[in-house]
Amino acid sequence: MTITEWFDIHNPDHLQAHDCLVKEGSWPKDFIDNLPEDITFPPAWNIIIAYKIAEVYTNLHETKGLRTFEHPNTSNDWKCPICKTNTILPVLLVAIPGTEDGNLVQAEQIHVVCLNFTRMMTDIKERQNQ
Numbered sequence: 001m002t003i004t005e006w007f008d009i010h011n012p013d014h015l016q017a018h019d020c021l022v023k024e025g026s027w028p029k030d031f032i033d034n035l036p037e038d039i040t041f042p043p044a045w046n047i048i049i050a051y052k053i054a055e056v057y058t059n060l061h062e063t064k065g066l067r068t069f070e071h072p073n074t075s076n077d078w079k080c081p082i083c084k085t086n087t088i089l090p091v092l093l094v095a096i097p098g099t100e101d102g103n104l105v106q107a108e109q110i111h112v113v114c115l116n117f118t119r120m121m122t123d124i125k126e127r128q129n130q
């Protein structure tokens with residue numbers, strides 16, 4: 001199995017490990033130690049993973065109405081799902097799929113800059129495929 005098949009963008013542990021990879025340049029030791037033994041790393045695997053993460057958030061971005069706020073609401077121990085920090089930067093309210101209830105839907109705050117980063121990674125991936 002490849003790392004890109006194995007990596008689960010809905011698994012918070014995987015996302016946290018990816019965050020460490022982005023910020024510190026390597027996976028956390030615990031994460032590496034617990035990888036299945038037959039994991040392989042195909043070319044551009046890191047971009048493919050970033051693309052998988054981007055895909056989820058950009059799909060949300062394009063299919064649901066969005067509201068932008070100058071500051072996040074940091075009550076309830078909020079952390080941006082992409083960078084895992086509560087940095088005071090403008091955020092978008094992004095609807096969470098599967099939470100629709102009539103006209104209501106639960107929404108998640110995501111930093112604008114983080115969403116733009118994931119979109120940039122999507123663009124890179126698309127250019128590589130041309």
Ligand SMILES: [Zn+2]
Binds near residue numbers: 082083084085111
């Ligand atoms: Zn963020």
